[in-house]
Amino acid sequence: MSSPPPFQLSQIRAYALSLGIGIVGGAIFAYFRLPLAWMIGAMCANTAASMLGWDVKVPRQLRALMIVVLGVLLGASFTPDLPGRVATWWPTMLALFAYVGLGTALLFVYFTRLCGYDTATAYFASSPGGLNEMVMVGGAMGGDERLIALTHACRVLLVVMVIPFYFRFFGGYTPPASMLPAIGGGEISLDDAGILIVCGVVGVVAGRLLRLPAYAMLGPMVLSAAAHMSGLSEAKPPALLVAVAQVVLGCAIGARFAGTSVRLVRDAMLMSVGATLVLMAITVAFSLTLAPLAQLSQDDVLLAFSPGGLAEMSLVAIALHSDAAFVAAHHIARILIVITCAPIVFKLSRPRPPPH
Numbered sequence: 001m002s003s004p005p006p007f008q009l010s011q012i013r014a015y016a017l018s019l020g021i022g023i024v025g026g027a028i029f030a031y032f033r034l035p036l037a038w039m040i041g042a043m044c045a046n047t048a049a050s051m052l053g054w055d056v057k058v059p060r061q062l063r064a065l066m067i068v069v070l071g072v073l074l075g076a077s078f079t080p081d082l083p084g085r086v087a088t089w090w091p092t093m094l095a096l097f098a099y100v101g102l103g104t105a106l107l108f109v110y111f112t113r114l115c116g117y118d119t120a121t122a123y124f125a126s127s128p129g130g131l132n133e134m135v136m137v138g139g140a141m142g143g144d145e146r147l148i149a150l151t152h153a154c155r156v157l158l159v160v161m162v163i164p165f166y167f168r169f170f171g172g173y174t175p176p177a178s179m180l181p182a183i184g185g186g187e188i189s190l191d192d193a194g195i196l197i198v199c200g201v202v203g204v205v206a207g208r209l210l211r212l213p214a215y216a217m218l219g220p221m222v223l224s225a226a227a228h229m230s231g232l233s234e235a236k237p238p239a240l241l242v243a244v245a246q247v248v249l250g251c252a253i254g255a256r257f258a259g260t261s262v263r264l265v266r267d268a269m270l271m272s273v274g275a276t277l278v279l280m281a282i283t284v285a286f287s288l289t290l291a292p293l294a295q296l297s298q299d300d301v302l303l304a305f306s307p308g309g310l311a312e313m314s315l316v317a318i319a320l321h322s323d324a325a326f327v328a329a330h331h332i333a334r335i336l337i338v339i340t341c342a343p344i345v346f347k348l349s350r351p352r353p354p355p356h
Contacts, residue, residue: 011057014258018056021045022251026243033175035164036319038246039312043160046254051262058252064216066245067311068200069237071217073245074314075199075224076236077324082229089326091294092301093333095286099305100337103128103282107275115271117147123346125151128279128307129331130338133213137343150265153256154272155279159308160253160316162280167320171299192235199223213335214310221328242318249311279307297323304330 025045029037049056107126111117117125124138131152139145167173188196200220207219227233257265283305291298300323306313310331317327 010055014055014057015059015062017049017054018046018058018251018255019247021049021056022247022254026247026250035168035173035175036160036246036316037175038243039250039315040161040164042247042250043157043253044250046251047157047257048254050254050257050260051265053262054258056251056255056258058248058255062248063252066248067214067216068204068220069241069245070249070311070314071203071220072196072200072224073237073242073318074217074324074328075221075226076228076234077318077328078225078229079325080229080231082225082325085326086329088294088296089329092290092296092304092330095290096305096330096334096337099282099286100128100334100341103279103307104342106278106282110275110278111151111271114274118143120346121147124148124342126275127338127342129310129335130342131156131309133339134342137339141343141346146260146264147268149256150260150268151272151275153253154265154269155276155307156309156312157253158269158272158276159280159306160312162276163303163306163308163313163316164320167299171320173320188235188238192233195227195233196224196235196237199227213339214332217311217314218332225325246315249315253312276307283307296326300326303327305334310335 022042022045025041026038029041046056104126108122111122111125120138120141120143124134124143125148127134134152135145135149138148203220203223204216207215212218283302286305287298287302291301303313303317303322304327313331314324314328317324
């Protein structure tokens with residue numbers, strides 16, 4: 001039996017290193033009962049490793065699998081009383097258009113005037129969401145793909161880092177006493193397990209065929225929501241599996257910075273601090289205004305408008321015992337607004353070349 005090629009061995013070592021230090025980081029955070037311990041601990045450990053120049057990577061297929069798990073878990077938060085609650089969401093859903101427009105405009109000025117980004121790079125780095133789509137479209141429009149990706153990655157990192165600690169120290173959130181997250185049960189019947197697996201597998205296939213955004217998460221979430229709203233199942237994925245998903249997602253965030261020069265990451269991080277502060281100030285203003293108007297929880301609105309990634313902020317909402325269905329629905333809507341409107345607005349706003 002021949003040994004694997006060297007490049008495969010290096011990939012395996014990078015995967016093992018990333019997941020290994022992610023587990024250690026998560027365990028340390030969990031031991032000290034820090035918020036969202038397994039994801040943030042893994043994220044911090046991998047970010048530090050990346051900054052030290054270590055070769056850390058997360059298999060794309062493994063991250064995709066954990067996204068499916070998260071989609072099924074989110075679907076379990078869609079209870080039979082959801083249709084009655086959705087009717088109260090229209091003010092916040094409409095406000096997302098204003099949030100995206102205002103946030104993009106302010107960050108565009110920030111990146112062009114203070115950070116020296118070129119127009120295309122600044123514009124697509126300013127969009128509060130849609131990391132993968134903004135990198136691809138921004139590159140096609142003449143922007144710096146690497147800088148757009150780093151700026152978005154730093155924003156997600158900072159938001160995911162700050163929000164749980166804010167709730168821990170100012171929002172009254174108390175982390176579970178157990179090392180594992182208090183989500184789901186340790187036992188699940190074979191019937192329920194089968195239902196959740198079907199939701200995950202069929203949801204991914206259907207989501208891909210329908211070309212849904214974030215299909216690996218959205219497809220399973222929709223089917224899981226249907227199963228739970230209809231009363232077919234009340235089960236959730238086991239806490240151990242949720243902890244594994246947190247570790248993998250945390251590792252993936254931190255490993256995004258691997259292979260990039262420390263100077264470039266440092267500069268992107270410093271510039272992203274200012275951009276994240278601007279977006280979070282807008283987020284707080286919207287939550288203070290909209291929560292009483294729509295008679296919703298201010299904490300739920302704050303999480304729904306926080307400019308983190310869909311998967312990451314959904315996990316934060318679940319861990320903080322917020323209305324995960326409300327939070328996830330708003331993040332999905334924000335991504336749809338960004339990926340639909342951002343390229344159109346950029347094309348329309350570009351000056352037309354003078355006629356020959």
